[in-house]
Amino acid sequence: MRLEWLEDLLAVLETGSLNRAAEQRLLTQPAFSRRIRTIERYVGVDLVDRSRKPVQLRKAVRDQQQKMQELAASLRDLVYELKRQDRETQNRVVITSQHAIAATIAPELVKRLAPDPDISIRLRSANRDECYAMLMTKQADIALLYRSVADPLPADEDFLEQVEVRSERLIPVIASAELKTVRRQLKSGPLAVVAYPADVSLGQVLSQEVFPAIKGSDSVRRRAETALTLAALQLALSGVGVAWIPESLGASDIAQGGLADLSDVLPSSMLTVVAVRLSGAKSPAEAAVWQLAAEAEADT
DSSP states (O other): OOHHHHHHHHHHHHHSSHHHHHHHTTOOHHHHHHHHHHHHHHHTSOOEETTSSSOEEOHHHHTTHHHHHHHHHHHHHHHHHHHHHHHHHHHEEEEEEEHHHHHHTHHHHHHHHTTOTTOEEEEEEEOHHHHHHHHHTTSOSEEEEEEOSSSOOOOOTTTEEEEEEEEEEEEEEEEGGGHHHHHHHHHHSOEEEEEOOTTSHHHHHIIIIIGGGSTTGGGEEEEEEOSOHHHHHHHHHTTSOEEEEEHHHHHHHHHHTSEEEOTTTSOOEEEEEEEEEESSOOOHHHHHHHHHHHHHHHHO
16 A cells, blocks of 8 residues: 555545545546546545545545554655655765774764764764775775885775875883883893784785894794784783784873883884775765875875
8 A cells, every 4th residue: 555545545534525635635527537437446446435426535434534644754754764764774884993093083084974974874883894894895985094114005996996084103011100110121032922813914024024123032022922913002001011003092091191112222113004995986975085094194
């Protein structure tokens, strides 16, 4: 049963005649009569008592007035909700990012979009491989990823677009209270470190760029290993070992004095945050987010 048909029948019930109902529905009387006959064919029974003048709906129909009003209201609500969700879907942008980016850089983009009531952002975090998988399977519209010399991003101009968002250093840090311990370890070894697994992107950075640059690298001892930069930060704050984290992630703790930046005595590495998306047609909302990502580098 179509919503407009229910509204036609309710118009007859409310006005008491087909002529007045036709006027209310902004139809000519013949057109409205044809509409009523269409409804009767669909239902399979006569809804109108044409033996009476003026023509009226049968008692069986009149008895269902409240139910039809409730059904019409429910259908209107359903139509409204479907349209609202469609608007939200069209204006919703799913961003996936590596965990550290989700905690530091991605919120800046979301904040800049916050004044626009027509754009909704869903932020998801994962490791880099999972971010790529979400992008390729269209579970995400844009991926924010780290790129480094040791672990560059795949580049395929046929189906991927990339734009640099900003650059930052991967810096060595330790709890400030452990500075004496670190200095002693640097002299006599071994240096306790928090490492990343070899199969994650920052693990490649440590093994190819950072650890080989440490004098006497044989003395490096991996006291802990985690794939999460947020966990590496907490391990460093706990004094477990020196961890290499994105500078933006440790900025607050360094400023407050609880964390020490060891870049003056240990190697750091440069990271570039890159926004990646699939080529092809884009929604206005996604285009707006992408433009912000492209402008971010100029603002830093």
